[in-house]
Amino acid sequence: MIELEGVPELIDPVMVAAFEGWNDAGDAASTAVAHLDREWKGEVFAALDAEDYYDFQVNRPTVFLDNGVRKITWPTTRLSVVRVGGDKPRDLVLVRGIEPSMRWRSFCNELLAFAHELGVEMVVILGALLGDTPHTRPVPVSGVTSDPDLARTMDLEETRYEGPTGIVGILQEACTHAGVPAVSLWAAVPHYVSQPPNPKATLALLNRLEDLIGLRIPLGELPEDARAWQVGVDQLAAEDSEVAEYVQTLEEARDTAELPEASGEAIAREFERYLRRREPGTGPGGPGVATEGDAFLRDPGSGRTRPPKPTQPGPESVPGAEAEAAEGSEDARDADAPGPSAGSADGSPDTGTAAEDTDAGTEPSAGTDGDGDTDGDADGESGK
Numbered sequence: 116m117i118e119l120e121g122v123p124e125l126i127d128p129v130m131v132a133a134f135e136g137w138n139d140a141g142d143a144a145s146t147a148v149a150h151l152d153r154e155w156k157g158e159v160f161a162a163l164d165a166e167d168y169y170d171f172q173v174n175r176p177t178v179f180l181d182n183g184v185r186k187i188t189w190p191t192t193r194l195s196v197v198r199v200g201g202d203k204p205r206d207l208v209l210v211r212g213i214e215p216s217m218r219w220r221s222f223c224n225e226l227l228a229f230a231h232e233l234g235v236e237m238v239v240i241l242g243a244l245l246g247d248t249p250h251t252r253p254v255p256v257s258g259v260t261s262d263p264d265l266a267r268t269m270d271l272e273e274t275r276y277e278g279p280t281g282i283v284g285i286l287q288e289a290c291t292h293a294g295v296p297a298v299s300l301w302a303a304v305p306h307y308v309s310q311p312p313n314p315k316a317t318l319a320l321l322n323r324l325e326d327l328i329g330l331r332i333p334l335g336e337l338p339e340d341a342r343a344w345q346v347g348v349d350q351l352a353a354e355d356s357e358v359a360e361y362v363q364t365l366e367e368a369r370d371t372a373e374l375p376e377a378s379g380e381a382i383a384r385e386f387e388r389y390l391r392r393r394e395p396g397t398g399p400g401g402p403g404v405a406t407e408g409d410a411f412l413r414d415p416g417s418g419r420t421r422p423p424k425p426t427q428p429g430p431e432s433v434p435g436a437e438a439e440a441a442e443g444s445e446d447a448r449d450a451d452a453p454g455p456s457a458g459s460a461d462g463s464p465d466t467g468t469a470a471e472d473t474d475a476g477t478e479p480s481a482g483t484d485g486d487g488d489t490d491g492d493a494d495g496e497s498g499k
Contacts, residue, residue, distance in 0.1 A: 122233065126198070126205055128206040128207065128236060129205070129237050129328050130207075130235045130237070131207055132286065133148040134192070134213060134283065135212070135213045138282060140309055140316075141309055141310070141316055142312050143243035143302050143304060143319075144320060147324070151207065151321075152209050155199060157197040157209050158197075159194065160195065161194040162193045163212070167218060167221065169190050169191065169215060169217075171190070176188060176189045190212075191212055193211060194209065196209070205328075208230070219285050222282070227289060230295060236296070237298070237328075238287075238290050238298070239297075239324060240297065241324070242283045243303075243320070244302070244303055245303075246306060247365060247368070248369065249365035250349075250362070251345075253319070254302050255303040256300055256322075257303075258300050260272075265296050265297075265298065269327070300323050302316040302319050302320045303316075304316050307362075313344065314337055314341040314344050317337065317341075
């Protein structure tokens with residue numbers, strides 16, 4: 116049950132949601148919502164009853180000490196609200212939690228009833244998938260929707276994905292049937308370095324969200340964290356010749372796929388975004404700063420902790436196609452699959468590299484990069 120207490124009248128509210136688990140490769144999506152909550156000092160005012168939606172043997176509660184008193188934190192989904200200042204203030208309703216274990220339809224209905232009561236104008240759901248994408252290139256971010264009109268007006272892809280889905284896909288479809296505009300943004304995380312955190316993917320999602328809702332998002336230390344992550348993976352890959360060779364293969368495939376996008380229209384579009392993000396004094400982020408998703412590719416200097424060593428090309432932790440995946444299990448994305456393959460936007464397994472994907476109905480090819488780049492065909496679904 117949702118408890119509403121002390122919620123003010125909201126201004127043009129947009130709901131932004133992310134769920135840990137199957138839809139959250141590298142923790143990129145949940146970390147993005149946590150970043151918004153932290154930077155804009157969100158206040159939690161509601162939570163769903165954990166008893167209704169979670170299997171506590173799958174997502175166990177945790178015990179902690181508060182001034183010597185033992186307390187328990189239950190796995191759940193919490194909601195907070197932040198007000199973004201500026202010339203045109205706007206409110207964001209942030210939904211952050213764990214993919215529920217059961218009663219998904221009731222779960223989505225509760226969130227939608229809440230959105231209706233607060234007058235939410237649009238729902239944006241963030242997700243991350245494992246894919247055949249090199250860590251040295253901008254992170255592909257696909258923006259998809261089930262609403263044909265929304266796809267046309269917001270320059271999004273209309274999803275045609277078929278296959279196992281997670282709570283992101285279920286919530287998006289529930290929004291569509293309820294008449295609430297909904298968009299899913301999916302970041303592709305390199306499958307060979309899938310361990311969280313992945314600040315580069317988080318940064319890409321926030322940059323794409325910034326473009327979608329028209330707000331300047333303060334990035335804090337995230338660009339620096341992304342630079343450190345980039346340098347760390349570069350160094351680790353250089354220490355293993357097989358990994359380095361595999362990364363080079365992915366780079367060639369990615370670059371080949373992007374060649375058609377080097378058009379005058381694409382260049383003009385990205386230059387406009389470049390100027391908009393650097394225009395001083397606009398939005399809550401203050402004067403324009405370098406926020407491009409690939410900015411850290413030019414700054415190798417950082418002493419930050421490196422991520423875990425990537426695995427060898429070969430069997431890799433990618434979303435599985437077993438019965439667990441069909442049930443939307445969080446553990447499905449950890450199942451072994453032959454060879455490094457791209458995870459679908461939904462987390463279901465696919466084969467071949469991004470450059471080989473041509474079936475728009477079955478695989479989310481790269482979409483709009485977090486730094487504004489556009490990758491080929493993005494009707495990959497994500498979540499579906």
